[in-house]
Amino acid sequence: MPSITYVHPNGERQTVEVKSGTSVMQAAMAEGISGIVAECGGSAMCATCHVYVDPEFVEHVPDVQEIEDEMLECAASERRESSRLSCQLVVSDEMDGLVVHLPETQV
Amino acid sequence: MVEAKTDSKVPVVDKDPFDLGILADPFDFHEELREAGPVVWLEQYRLWGLGRYENVHATLNDWETFCSSAGVGISNFRKEKPWREPSILLEKDPPEHTRARSIMTKVLSPVAVRKLRSDFETAAEKIVDEVIQRGEFDAATDLAEAFPTKVFPDAVGLTAHEREYLLRYGNIAFNAFGPRNSLFEASMAEAPEVSEWIIDKCRREALSEHGFGAQIFAHADQGEITEHEAGMLVRSLLTAGLDTTVNGIGCALRSLAANPEQWQILRNNPSLVRNVFDETLRYDSPVQTFFRTTTREVEVEGVKLGEGEKVLMFLSAANRDPRRWENPHDFDIQRKATGHVAFGSGIHGCVGQMVARLEAEVLLSALLKRVKTLELTSEPTVKLNNTTRGWAHIPVSVTAA
Numbered sequence: 255m256p257s258i259t260y261v262h263p264n265g266e267r268q269t270v271e272v273k274s275g276t277s278v279m280q281a282a283m284a285e286g287i288s289g290i291v292a293e294c295g296g297s298a299m300c301a302t303c304h305v306y307v308d309p310e311f312v313e314h315v316p317d318v319q320e321i322e323d324e325m326l327e328c329a330a331s332e333r334r335e336s337s338r339l340s341c342q343l344v345v346s347d348e349m350d351g352l353v354v355h356l357p358e359t360q361v
Numbered sequence: 362m363v364e365a366k367t368d369s370k371v372p373v374v375d376k377d378p379f380d381l382g383i384l385a386d387p388f389d390f391h392e393e394l395r396e397a398g399p400v401v402w403l404e405q406y407r408l409w410g411l412g413r414y415e416n417v418h419a420t421l422n423d424w425e426t427f428c429s430s431a432g433v434g435i436s437n438f439r440k441e442k443p444w445r446e447p448s449i450l451l452e453k454d455p456p457e458h459t460r461a462r463s464i465m466t467k468v469l470s471p472v473a474v475r476k477l478r479s480d481f482e483t484a485a486e487k488i489v490d491e492v493i494q495r496g497e498f499d500a501a502t503d504l505a506e507a508f509p510t511k512v513f514p515d516a517v518g519l520t521a522h523e524r525e526y527l528l529r530y531g532n533i534a535f536n537a538f539g540p541r542n543s544l545f546e547a548s549m550a551e552a553p554e555v556s557e558w559i560i561d562k563c564r565r566e567a568l569s570e571h572g573f574g575a576q577i578f579a580h581a582d583q584g585e586i587t588e589h590e591a592g593m594l595v596r597s598l599l600t601a602g603l604d605t606t607v608n609g610i611g612c613a614l615r616s617l618a619a620n621p622e623q624w625q626i627l628r629n630n631p632s633l634v635r636n637v638f639d640e641t642l643r644y645d646s647p648v649q650t651f652f653r654t655t656t657r658e659v660e661v662e663g664v665k666l667g668e669g670e671k672v673l674m675f676l677s678a679a680n681r682d683p684r685r686w687e688n689p690h691d692f693d694i695q696r697k698a699t700g701h702v703a704f705g706s707g708i709h710g711c712v713g714q715m716v717a718r719l720e721a722e723v724l725l726s727a728l729l730k731r732v733k734t735l736e737l738t739s740e741p742t743v744k745l746n747n748t749t750r751g752w753a754h755i756p757v758s759v760t761a762a
């Protein structure tokens with residue numbers, strides 16, 4: 255099973271193992287990782303599941319689609335090149351070891 | 362018609378999910394359904410039913426296998442003529458769905474919705490002040506209906522005044538997803554008159570220059586959709602956006618009035634107000650069910666579903682599945698309620714949910730500031746519909762804070 259590491263703004267790291275096909279948001283919710291709100295439950299409607307993909311992995315994640323792109327504009331923390339909605343980031347075996355950074359705030 | 366299920370391993374449920382008695386109080390039936398198995402055969406209508414969270418959630422998130430373009434009601438559009446022109450959002454699959462959806466995502470985005478807050482607050486305060494002076498009132502009609510009926514059509518940019526047509530249209534559309542029972546027939550009888558009114562109000566000329574409607578038409582000006590499609594998207598808003606929030610806010614008020622200790626918890630911690638709404642939607646889901654149609658043969662939990670078969674997803678049963686929720690039948694505003702499927706999930710997940718959430722938050726906040734106790738004075742009466750759940754009357758008394 256691929257693993258994902260969530261890095262909190264204070265530098266604390268949490269690593270979890272997830273089944274392929276799970277989103278980075280769902281994995282965080284299942285593990286009770288704070289820092290992701292996910293108010294809309296993954297319908298790309300709330301922008302409260304924002305993460306920054308670690309530079310090392312930016313190449314390895316699928317591209318941002320149109321609706322996600324639109325919604326990232328609504329995120330509460332600054333949008334960067336590496337910004338993603340974690341609900342739209344579905345984990346595959348190739349993404350094993352993925353590191354995502356949590357933003358200062360989601361709301 | 363689907364062949365009778367000969368496979369004896371598949372649990373068969375004989376009861377009619379759209380029986381008026383079950384619609385009025387569905388929770389025991391939902392339990393029966395969940396406990397019968399992950400996939401059940403609903404003999405009455407000869408189609409599949411899903412009542413467990415995991416299966417409902419998975420089905421909502423697999424549009425390639427479980428499509429919406431054959432209709433999200435019991436009627437199969439491939440075999441029967443739809444009662445109205447199908448929605449270009451709700452009743453479409455990608456790629457057509459994506460095109461309409463990305464426009465609606467822009468129009469109804471969190472940033473767009475935030476701009477409505479102060480207008481909503483002013484309206485909420487006025488309505489709440491008025492009922493508090495009376496002390497006793499009907500929380501269903503005087504708050505849950507009055508508030509969205511004022512603010513939502515304004516937000517869309519509707520200039521017409523006969524707003525009862527909107528509630529009637531929502532009621533018709535949601536009854537029409539169900540089977541041809543007495544609710545369906547009554548709705549179809551009034552459909553021609555009400556539909557004509559609605560279609561007329563979806564025209565560019567019938568809408569104000571500000572509002573969601575005008576913004577949708579701006580996308581037609583950009584050439585992204587046709588004029589007709591823009592009108593269809595306005596129709597989506599008018600169908601899906603009013604009845605649902607009226608019912609949702611009513612369910613919240615009823616749940617709070619019936620659980621006074623939860624009202625006190627909320628008074629002590631008003632920051633729970635957004636969570637109250639999610640817990641309400643989980644506990645008393647305003648949209649109870651939606652259908653999908655299989656695009657291929659598929660095996661679910663060891664059961665073979667054929668191609669082109671209807672699957673009924675019980676959102677409300679999933680939201681009280683003990684496999685997913687602790688003490689699912691308790692209304693607990695402090696639980697983490699996000700993840701419920703009351704707004705659906707996946708690509709069709711409610712595009713208007715930020716509007717719905719704002720309405721609920723603003724109205725409940727206005728009430729919280731002014732009201733110390735909120736109590737039922739007699740039993741609320743339920744409103745029957747084939748798809749939605751809501752309250753016709755919620756008699757309450759309040760004491761001012």
Ligand code: HEM
Binds near residue numbers: 452598601606647716
């Ligand atoms: C508490 C209130 C509401 C509830 C419970 C609710 C529920 C739902 C559900 C369950 C779906 C998914 C349908 C499916 O999967 O087939 C949905 C979709 C939709 N909702 Fe809502 N809704 C609410 C409020 C609103 C509001 C306020 C609007 C408009 C501003 C709206 C507009 C829509 C539209 C246009 C769709 C279709 C989206 C698509 O197919 O991509 N809803 N809603």
Ligand code: FES
Binds near residue numbers: 279
């Ligand atoms: S969970 Fe709402 S946008 Fe990702």
